[in-house]
Amino acid sequence: MRLTNAIIFLLCFTSGSYGHTYNFDANEKDANSRSIFNHTYNISKICMDHIREYETSIWNGETWALQMLDASAKLPSSGILSANWIYLGDFDTCLSINHKTEILGKVLSWCLGIPFRNALAHETRMVTPDGAPIGIFAVCLPDSCSAEDFQEYYKSKLFKLSFFESLCTSKSSKPKLDAGDIATISFLSAILYIILMSTGYEIFTLYMKRKPLHPILTAFSLVINTKKLLQTTDAGQIPCLHGIRVISTMWVILGHRYNTAISIPYINPTSFNEWLLEKQSMIIMGATVSVDTFFLLSGLLISYGFLIATAKGIKFNIFVYYLHRFLRLTPLLAALVLIHATVLKHLGSGPLWNLMITSISQPCKTYWWSTLLYIQNYVNAEEPCIPQTWYLSVDTQLFLLSPLILLPLKHWPRIGLAITGVLTGCSIVACFTIGWIYELFGFMMANRDTTPYTKHCYYQPHTRAGPWLIGIILGYIIFEIKQKHRKISINVLLSVLLWLVSSAILLACVFTGQNMLEATYVYNKFTNVIYIALMRPGWALGVSWVIFACITGHGAKSPQLKDQTAKPEESLENVGTS
Numbered sequence: 001m002r003l004t005n006a007i008i009f010l011l012c013f014t015s016g017s018y019g020h021t022y023n024f025d026a027n028e029k030d031a032n033s034r035s036i037f038n039h040t041y042n043i044s045k046i047c048m049d050h051i052r053e054y055e056t057s058i059w060n061g062e063t064w065a066l067q068m069l070d071a072s073a074k075l076p077s078s079g080i081l082s083a084n085w086i087y088l089g090d091f092d093t094c095l096s097i098n099h100k101t102e103i104l105g106k107v108l109s110w111c112l113g114i115p116f117r118n119a120l121a122h123e124t125r126m127v128t129p130d131g132a133p134i135g136i137f138a139v140c141l142p143d144s145c146s147a148e149d150f151q152e153y154y155k156s157k158l159f160k161l162s163f164f165e166s167l168c169t170s171k172s173s174k175p176k177l178d179a180g181d182i183a184t185i186s187f188l189s190a191i192l193y194i195i196l197m198s199t200g201y202e203i204f205t206l207y208m209k210r211k212p213l214h215p216i217l218t219a220f221s222l223v224i225n226t227k228k229l230l231q232t233t234d235a236g237q238i239p240c241l242h243g244i245r246v247i248s249t250m251w252v253i254l255g256h257r258y259n260t261a262i263s264i265p266y267i268n269p270t271s272f273n274e275w276l277l278e279k280q281s282m283i284i285m286g287a288t289v290s291v292d293t294f295f296l297l298s299g300l301l302i303s304y305g306f307l308i309a310t311a312k313g314i315k316f317n318i319f320v321y322y323l324h325r326f327l328r329l330t331p332l333l334a335a336l337v338l339i340h341a342t343v344l345k346h347l348g349s350g351p352l353w354n355l356m357i358t359s360i361s362q363p364c365k366t367y368w369w370s371t372l373l374y375i376q377n378y379v380n381a382e383e384p385c386i387p388q389t390w391y392l393s394v395d396t397q398l399f400l401l402s403p404l405i406l407l408p409l410k411h412w413p414r415i416g417l418a419i420t421g422v423l424t425g426c427s428i429v430a431c432f433t434i435g436w437i438y439e440l441f442g443f444m445m446a447n448r449d450t451t452p453y454t455k456h457c458y459y460q461p462h463t464r465a466g467p468w469l470i471g472i473i474l475g476y477i478i479f480e481i482k483q484k485h486r487k488i489s490i491n492v493l494l495s496v497l498l499w500l501v502s503s504a505i506l507l508a509c510v511f512t513g514q515n516m517l518e519a520t521y522v523y524n525k526f527t528n529v530i531y532i533a534l535m536r537p538g539w540a541l542g543v544s545w546v547i548f549a550c551i552t553g554h555g556a557k558s559p560q561l562k563d564q565t566a567k568p569e570e571s572l573e574n575v576g577t578s
Contacts, residue, residue: 042152047145054142067097071140083269088351089138095171097140136265138351143170169354180342187338195220238304238478240550241297244543248293255287256388264352276445276517285445285517286510288458289539291391292467296540298395299471300478300547306406307479318403325399329392330372337371340364340386377459382451390459397461398468405469409476417476420469427465428533434463435529442531443513446521457532467540474544478551488552495554498545506542509535 057065071094073087141150147163177185198220205212212218232242262272275281310316341364345357364385370376371385374396384390405423409416434440438452447453457463481488490498513531515521549555 043149044144044146047142047149050142050144064097067093068140071097073138079267082267082271084267086136086265087138088136088265089140091138091169091349091351094140095169143172166354166358169349169351174349175345177346178342181346184338184342188335191335195222199223238300238547238551240547240555241300244293244547245297248290251287251290255284255290258284264356277514279511279514282511282514285443286513288444289509289536292464292536292539293543294391295395295398295464295467296471296474296543298398299468299473300475301471302399302402303406303409303472303475304479305475306402307410307476307483310410311479311483316403316407321403322400325396329396333389333392334372336389337364337368337385341368377461381455381459394459394461394464395468398465402472405472409472413476417473420472424466424469424537427462427469428537430462431457431466431536432529432533435532436525439523439525440528440532441516441523442528442535443516446513446516464536466537470537470540470544474547477548481552488554490552490554495549499549502542502545505538509539509542 054065054068058069071090073089077087147165150163198218199222202218202221202223218224340361344361348357363380363383367376367380367383367385370379371389374393376384377390377393405416405420408419434456438456440453440457441447444450444453444458546555
């Protein structure tokens with residue numbers, strides 16, 4: 001009995017922040033006389049009845065009621081001085097509560113009303129009110145109470161809290177499969193069936209030592225496609241690009257992993273702020289330049305592939321050129337958009353899941369068309385569907401303009417190079433002008449509101465074209481070296497100097513923005529816009545030297561570019577590579 005009294009005392013004491021006032025006497029016979037409803041509230045009768053039952057069960061020491069109380073967030077809690085002001089309670093405990101009168105666990109991030117099933121059975125849910133002095137606070141309570149009920153109840157308590165119906169979770173409120181979900185599952189099942197049948201057919205032909213009746217029958221086979229994905233040697237490739245791709249991809253993933261982590265509640269925000277002021281944090285925070293590496297590679301492969309293909313006599317067909325790009329990217333992108341807009345909501349749960357999944361799914365429901373047309377960086381830049389696909393929009397827009405550069409580069413190289421150089425300068429001027437007009441900090445994370453930076457500077461082709469255009473020029477240079485079989489000889493001292501300069505530029509692009517995060521930093525418009533204008537082209541130049549040095553044999557023992565022996569159709573495929 002003493003243990004039960006102690007548990008009730010501790011739970012009730014630490015739960016005082018959400019307004020319950022108790023006489024800590026577990027032997028009190030008339031628990032209802034101590035009910036919270038000694039005042040008059042404009043609360044629904046069923047909500048009042050269920051909370052009375054909940055309170056009575058607490059005083060009686062019933063396990064399910066103590067579990068509900070225990071699942072709610074409490075004060076005082078640890079980490080307040082470290083800015084830990086978000087308390088989400090115990091989501092899983094609240095949802096897992098079972099009681100013979102069906103007061104089932106239900107987590108409500110804020111509040112959601114669920115229809116009462118019968119007079120003797122009701123559920124519990126966890127509500128997370130917003131607006132409390134401590135930030136966000138979650139409570140596990142009967143789901144028969146609506147947001148308005150809790151709003152009315154809490155307005156006279158110690159903390160004034162706000163509740164919202166849209167942020168609620170319970171066993172009975174989980175989304176049901178709708179027509180869109182069923183269509184998506186059916187589509188994905190059909191694709192899986194085709195893959196299994198194609199794989200089975202290829203395994204059969206290999207076992208019987210026969211050739212497939214038609215290549216399309218093995219087009220979806222896991223066997224042949226896995227071989228292609230893992231293939232490391234192919235005529236006409238630029239070997240050093242593989243390593244650069246891998247490093248850049250890992251860097252992008254690492255940066256996004258940290259970005260996701262800091263966008264959800266964590267217990268030590270002050271420690272994170274301290275980490276931001278350390279130089280090593282820029283390895284993560286400065287990872288945005290890894291995207292410029294991909295723009296550089298995109299431009300390089302477009303120009304190099306185009307020049308190789310046309311040199312072999314393949315006629316340039318602009319319709320095929322665009323169609324190949326669209327068919328190569330769009331089906332997979334469409335499948336991802338479909339998943340985000342439909343079944344994704346069924347693939348997770350948690351106190352903030354409803355809030356997060358809405359922000360992820362709704363843009364895909366509304367702007368699926370702009371995503372598939374690769375124009376969402378203009379149409380819905382502030383509300384993108386699958387935010388990472390902004391890159392596809394920008395890269396595709398640059399790809400559409402590429403014939404205006406590639407054709408002069410093929411027929412009149414000097415004019416083509418001049419056009420590319422002028423456009424690079426225009427992109428730098430555009431970055432400078434936008435930074436000046438909007439008074440942006442050079443480093444994106446230093447801006448209090450990153451929306452103007454991302455919308456006007458980060459997501460736009462005219463501001464991200466610099467590295468891509470430099471890649472176009474580098475592709476032409478590599479083609480000339482290969483076509484004329486030139487052996488580039490660079491003095492050792494000059495080579496070392498270029499490596500040092502390149503390394504210094506790359507390190508500067510990553511680490512020099514850190515001081516903009518310091519509280520003592522004094523904003524200087526000219527310095528910041530110069531940083532915005534030159535950082536990404538500078539990064540592209542640094543990486544360009546690494547590629548050039550490796551190809552010409554001035555980078556350790558990297559293999560040089562060998563003679564192009566690819567088949568015409570393989571070369572033509574490279575024309576559309578980006």
